Amino acid sequence: MVPRHGSSNSLYLFAIGSVALLIVLGLAMFGRWTKPNSNPSTADGTQDTSNATTSPDSDEALMMYCAAGMRYPVDEIVKQYEAEFGKKISLNYSGSNTLLSQLEVNQTGDLYLAADDSYITKGRDKGLLAEAIPVATQTPVIVVKRGNAKNIQSAADLLRDDVSVVLPDPDAAACGKKAKQLLSASGHWNALQQSARVYKPTVNETINAVKIDVDAGIVWDSTVAQYPDMEAIHCEELDQGRATIEIAVVKQTKHPTAALHFARYLASIDKGLEIFRAKGMQPVAGDRWSEHPELTLFAGAVNRKALEPIIKEFQEREGVTVNTKYNGCGILTAEMRSLQSNPVGSFPDTFMACDVYYMETVKDLFLESENVSATDIVMVVKKGNPKKIQTLKDLLRDDVRLVLGEPKQCTIGVLSKRLLQEEGIYDQLTRDKEINTKQTSAMLVPDVITGSADVVLAYVTDTQAEANKVDVVPIESPQAKAIQPFSIAKSSANKYLSERLFEKIAQSRDKFEAAGFQWRLQK
Known part of the structure; x- marks a missing residue:
């Protein structure tokens, strides 16, 4: 039988198009690896096609999942590390829980930095993570524009009719999960989640919403420290929620020694932690750096x-x-x-x-x-x-x-x-x-x-x-x-x-x- 070339070509093109569509959807769902962000104005965790780098399968780069709230210091640390050692680090910024879910599905990557060590524990329990190193501590706070025009001082103030609120998503961001735990215990959460204007997947997007047109939100104190025009309001309900930022090695990494080398650098008191401190964060008393x-x-x-x-x-x-x-x-x-x-x-x-x-x-x-x-x-x-x-x-x-x-x-x-x-x-x-x-x-x-x-x-x-x-x-x-x-x-x-x-x-x-x-x- 003579093949029907027209029909075959159509099917072939349809198949190619379907595969391409799946790839695009996959990238949209699971995020994309980027170079360290060179433009501070994009520190909200959004995707930036100008920052695309080498494929994660390349031997040239380590691949790191990083909590979006850590973007400012981590971008700077990565640039400094790359300049010193010539080793590329590809970064994927998003909420800690979102990233852990991606890691569980993808089963690839080398490093994971979470905004709360509870996600490191969860990742280890799932067999996804190996060694972990503490980096810094942070506490959830109420964030408002500098000057605090509406005099917001407590969790109860977030429930006022004249106050609009944005929250980090508890199912995506570590800060959202922590806020839900603390405010559920204090009896504020049910009412707050009903009155909140919107949920955001990262603390960066949460604080940017407050910066634009929302009265208040809940983010980490370390996030507020990176925005000079914003103000952190501590309250007793949230002050009990101190969390430890940790970096961990992905269990499936093919480059454990290289991954640990960078993790030690980021968590060293005289290297990466100096940058965390300069960004207004509270680093742990880390080890001194040695190659x-x-x-x-x-x-x-x-x-x-x-x-x-x-x-x-x-x-x-x-x-x-x-x-x-x-x-x-x-x-x-x-x-x-x-x-x-x-x-x-x-x-x-x-x-x-x-x-x-x-x-x-x-x-x-x-x-x-x-x-x-x-x-x-x-x-x-x-x-x-x-x-x-x-x-x-x-x-x-x-x-x-x-x-x-x-x-x-x-x-x-x-x-x-x-x-x-x-x-x-x-x-x-x-x-x-x-x-x-x-x-x-x-x-x-x-x-x-x-x-x-x-x-x-x-x-x-x-x-x-x-x-x-x-x-x-x-x-x-x-x-x-x-x-x-x-x-x-x-x-x-x-x-x-x-x-x-x-x-x-x-x-x-x-x-x-x-x-x-x-x-x-x-x-």
Whole structure:
């Protein structure tokens, strides 16, 4: 049969036209990636075709969803970052909830900045977001033209017949959601939503409506700070709604290290946060900027097997260096005290102790600690247990050679001493026997393998690698347990980076259990 070319061409053109229409509708629905806005007058989050840049699929640009109210500072930060590093950032401005919905549908992008951290929590719960860094805080306020001609002072004033009101949409903008929560609690919301003239999808559009012809609206105090001809009215109903602006890495990003590099820059106290402050916002006490930051971690020797693969992954993803010092906790805490009085080296940003005992000795230098894991203290003997050692009392026998940790240098030494005192045999042991001691837990099990000792008190985790050469004799005592806490130094200039290291540890239960630890972290 001869093909009917005219009919085929018509169908072909119809198909092409349909696809083109779908693309246009898709762009209209889901927004468009733009360059940083160079014209402050368009800071209302509206689309500007003159700002179109590289395709989001291009390797040349990171793609960022950004709350519209942050447009002024973020535009400036992005320009500064691009000038310093030559890395392009494409930006999509809209309401926080609208952007999160787009992210959920699109499953693309690298970064998401929300006006309220509740959206970061929601995004994480949905599996859309990974690391998050706080940026600044803000509070909802009533906005009026400077001079406040109608003397609006409270939420009740918004209900007056002579006052017209515009609100940010609770289903699109973070400020709208927060205002609805607060004013529902105060009993004003139902009446206010009925009298409001219009809802706007962003705080920028809300404040612009007030600027033009509406008497009052509700926006963030940080938004008002960017408009010199507008005035913020604080009221008790809204003052309780302080929110934290956060930037998060999109879980599906193909460029996590690059995304984290920019996120750190934006949230650094001496880079992006300077711009947020200059725009009248209230930035957090962020980390200091470094293109390749370094953390110092002091860790009790027992933690090494679990921590090493975790730290390796963390360094590779973040693009940072973690300088880790493993040793006996007595040695590590003594070094901390020395560094405190004579700072000739790097005081640790973080500390993971072998047990809470040594964390307690330096708690004045650290923030509140979290208990991560636990391990049992056991008696370790040669394979087959040739001396038939069964209880702690057997350690008193003349034919048993015992090696312990040094109490002044390592946690296993302190805990072993406490355990033997509880059993009532420590004084007799130290009086009647010549007991060799080691400065770290890692040095104990090798003495059994080489025949230098018949038995040692060690962590069960230290025996895993030598399971074919040694046997473990359990100790029936509540004292035969070590709990490993983690904390961040009060003096650290990298507290948020340290928090992300802790978060990585908190997500690594499998690695701790594979190393023989019991998981303790409740979060």
